[in-house]
Amino acid sequence: MSYTVKTEGMEELERVLYALGEKAENIASGALYEGAGIMADEMKKDAESIRTAPFQYAAEGKTRLPSPQEKAVVTGAGKLGIAKFRKEDGEVNTSVGYGRSGYAEMAGKIVPIPLIANSINSGTSFMQRQPFVRKAKNRGGKRAMEAIKETIEKKVEELIKENGG
Amino acid sequence: MGDTYSSLVAAMKALTQGESPAEVITLPMAEDEWNTRPNAESYGIISLDFEADSLDGDDAKLDVSMEGSVDLFSHSRSGAGWVEKIKKTLETYCGACWSLNSHMYERETGLFHWEWTFEVF
Numbered sequence: 001m002s003y004t005v006k007t008e009g010m011e012e013l014e015r016v017l018y019a020l021g022e023k024a025e026n027i028a029s030g031a032l033y034e035g036a037g038i039m040a041d042e043m044k045k046d047a048e049s050i051r052t053a054p055f056q057y058a059a060e061g062k063t064r065l066p067s068p069q070e071k072a073v074v075t076g077a078g079k080l081g082i083a084k085f086r087k088e089d090g091e092v093n094t095s096v097g098y099g100r101s102g103y104a105e106m107a108g109k110i111v112p113i114p115l116i117a118n119s120i121n122s123g124t125s126f127m128q129r130q131p132f133v134r135k136a137k138n139r140g141g142k143r144a145m146e147a148i149k150e151t152i153e154k155k156v157e158e159l160i161k162e163n164g165g
Numbered sequence: 166m167g168d169t170y171s172s173l174v175a176a177m178k179a180l181t182q183g184e185s186p187a188e189v190i191t192l193p194m195a196e197d198e199w200n201t202r203p204n205a206e207s208y209g210i211i212s213l214d215f216e217a218d219s220l221d222g223d224d225a226k227l228d229v230s231m232e233g234s235v236d237l238f239s240h241s242r243s244g245a246g247w248v249e250k251i252k253k254t255l256e257t258y259c260g261a262c263w264s265l266n267s268h269m270y271e272r273e274t275g276l277f278h279w280e281w282t283f284e285v286f
Binding site for chain 2: 058060122126138142
């Protein structure tokens with residue numbers, strides 16, 4: 001991505017560039033947070049629309065739908081998350097999803113949340129596939145990128161004003 | 166849209182029916198992926214899942230890209246040779262449009278599961 005920054009005067013430009021260098025990481029983090037929020041919202045919405053059927057073992061040669069208990073594992077509060085931001089060499093990275101969600105209780109058993117989420121998303125030989133994460137990624141990706149761009153532009157403009165550019 | 170996908174499906178079907186009579190072992194495909202599970206050593210599923218992206222203009226969709234997936238279930242850890250064949254077919258029909266989305270082992274059934282996703286125009 002590239003941005004055009006307009007400012008007048010060499011001294012102002014120097015000040016703005018200096019401030020930009022210092023605050024770039026903070027600006028990037030703020031923007032990334034906005035984008036990650038959009039992705040998380042989309043994913044949550046899609047997780048809530050997973051179709052279910054009361055649990056029963058899949059019949060011979062047939063598949064079954066996820067049970068309401070399995071759905072509860074991926075839709076419950078605090079299950080879906082935004083990972084801690086990793087800052088490295090001027091880059092800020094994060095991930096949205098179930099990667100580090102830990103464990104949940106399901107039908108008296110402790111199950112890993114990422115495993116259940118992956119089973120619903122990719123399907124198994126006995127469970128029907130409902131690619132809610134991939135769908136959310138496709139739908140939210142564009143909007144998240146827009147939000148990131150807008151936030152960066154807004155913050156850079158504020159920075160220019162602060163530094164008299 | 167559709168040409169790439171149709172040719173990909175045709176290629177996958179050809180692959181699953183065995184390229185030559187000498188090839189005895191074939192890969193059965195689930196006919197209705199939502200509800201069937203062929204009783205076989207290895208089996209595959211190919212489907213179009215949803216619209217991935219579109220180029221809109223003049224009150225119309227000028228170009229639409231669809232995301233689909235190919236699944237392989239196999240009792241063999243190496244996929245009984247199907248992994249390489251599926252990858253080769255994907256590469257022939259849509260270049261670099263695909264990726265391995267997940268690879269899991271099902272403890273309950275003893276099946277290995279590969280899922281490749283692809284995007285076609």
